[in-house]
Amino acid sequence: LERQVQHHEKLATVGKIAAGVAHEIRNPLTSIKGFLQMMRHELERNGMGKEHSYTTVMLSEIERINGLVGELLLLSKPRELKMEALEMEELITVIAPLISSESILHNIEFALDLQPVPAVYADREMLKQVLWNLVKNAIEAMAETDGGKLKIESSYQEREGLVRVDIRDTGPGIPHYMLDRIFDTFFTTKETGTGLGLPICQRLVNDLGGKIQVTSKGFGTTVSVLLPGLVERNQP
Ligand code: ADP
Ligand code: MG
Numbered sequence: 001l002e003r004q005v006q007h008h009e010k011l012a013t014v015g016k017i018a019a020g021v022a023h024e025i026r027n028p029l030t031s032i033k034g035f036l037q038m039m040r041h042e043l044e045r046n047g048m049g050k051e052h053s054y055t056t057v058m059l060s061e062i063e064r065i066n067g068l069v070g071e072l073l074l075l076s077k078p079r080e081l082k083m084e085a086l087e088m089e090e091l092i093t094v095i096a097p098l099i100s101s102e103s104i105l106h107n108i109e110f111a112l113d114l115q116p117v118p119a120v121y122a123d124r125e126m127l128k129q130v131l132w133n134l135v136k137n138a139i140e141a142m143a144e145t146d147g148g149k150l151k152i153e154s155s156y157q158e159r160e161g162l163v164r165v166d167i168r169d170t171g172p173g174i175p176h177y178m179l180d181r182i183f184d185t186f187f188t189t190k191e192t193g194t195g196l197g198l199p200i201c202q203r204l205v206n207d208l209g210g211k212i213q214v215t216s217k218g219f220g221t222t223v224s225v226l227l228p229g230l231v232e233r234n235q236p
Contacts, residue, residue, distance in 0.1 A: 013129075017196055022073045025065070033062050085119040085230055086127060088154050088163060095128055099135050099150070106139055107147030117156040117163045118229030122208050130204055133197040134167050134212075134223045140190065141171030141221060148220075156229060162210070163229040166222055174216040182214065201225075 040055040092114060103110040120127070135150070142148035148170035155164045174182060181187050183202050188195035202212050210227035 013194075013196055013200060016200060019073060022069045025069050026073075029062060029065060029069070033059065033066075036062070081123040081126065083121060083123055086122055086124060087119050088117050088165060089114045091124070091127060092131065092152060092154065092165070095132060095135075098132070099139075099152075102136075102139055103150055106143040108139060108142050109147075109149045111149070111151045113151060113153040115153075115155045117154050118231055120163050120208070120210075120227040121230055122227065126204055130201045130225065131165065131167075133201050134225070137197060138167055138169035138171065138221065138223070142169055145170075145172055157226070160226075161229050161231065162226045165225045167224075168220065168222045170220045173219050173221055174214065179214060179216065183212075 036055055036058055040052060040059070043052040043055060092112065096112065100110055102108075135152070138150055142150065149168075150170075151166075151168040153166045153168070155166075156162070157164055178189075183198050184195070185199045186195040187198075198212075205212050205225055205227065208227055210225065213224040213226065215222045215224075
């Protein structure tokens with residue numbers, strides 16, 4: 001099961017990032033192509049045959065990149081998201097055995113402190129992926145220090161209407177100067193890290209109208225996921 005979850009997570013992550021990268025390539029490529037076609041007309045009008053022939057090669061190379069990007073987009077087409085009201089407690093309880101077994105492997109004491117909170121509106125697999133990514137970072141941080149304590153807490157910030165999940169670890173912490181950079185795409189301090197976990201989690205949570213906060217002061221790290229809670233009066 002663990003393997004399967006990890007494999008699934010990897011595929012979903014690769015798919016999403018591939019789609020993002022593909023779009024980022026395609027947009028500037030379209031503008032390069034447009035300006036190149038204009039240049040091509042100018043070169044033709046001014047009788048610059050040699051330069052004109054270069055643009056033929058350039059345009060066909062652009063088409064090649066376009067084709068590759070199109071393929072990447074097709075391959076990475078994200079599955080349909082199914083948005084629904086989700087109970088945080090239930091969701092965390094479902095992934096808890098996975099967290100437990102991973103914790104035991106790394107000499108980590110794992111504890112839950114779940115307060116009753118309103119439901120949140122999200123895609124189940126997506127939210128599981130976000131929590132699992134953050135937990136994995138905590139476990140990886142403590143694996144470095146040969147163990148520690150991992151605690152997941154849920155609470156409700158009534159004033160802001162936010163459901164809060166804190167993932168606390170007693171790992172080495174994150175140096176102050178690095179806090180600004182950990183959400184950057186491809187930023188990693190791990191030998192085999194991808195640097196995609198946090199930026200993807202942040203993106204997904206932002207899309208749900210929430211945010212991720214990280215606090216680390218010399219020792220240990222707390223990563224908090226904040227999502228709008230579904231309360232009666234907001235429901236149709
Ligand atoms: P990756 O896990 O592949 O390195 P992430 O985007 O998930 O990529 O994390 C980026 C970086 O943030 C990590 O390499 C690590 O330096 C830092 N980081 C994230 N979570 C923690 C944590 N709980 N404790 C210490 N460092 C962390
Ligand atoms: Mg990570």
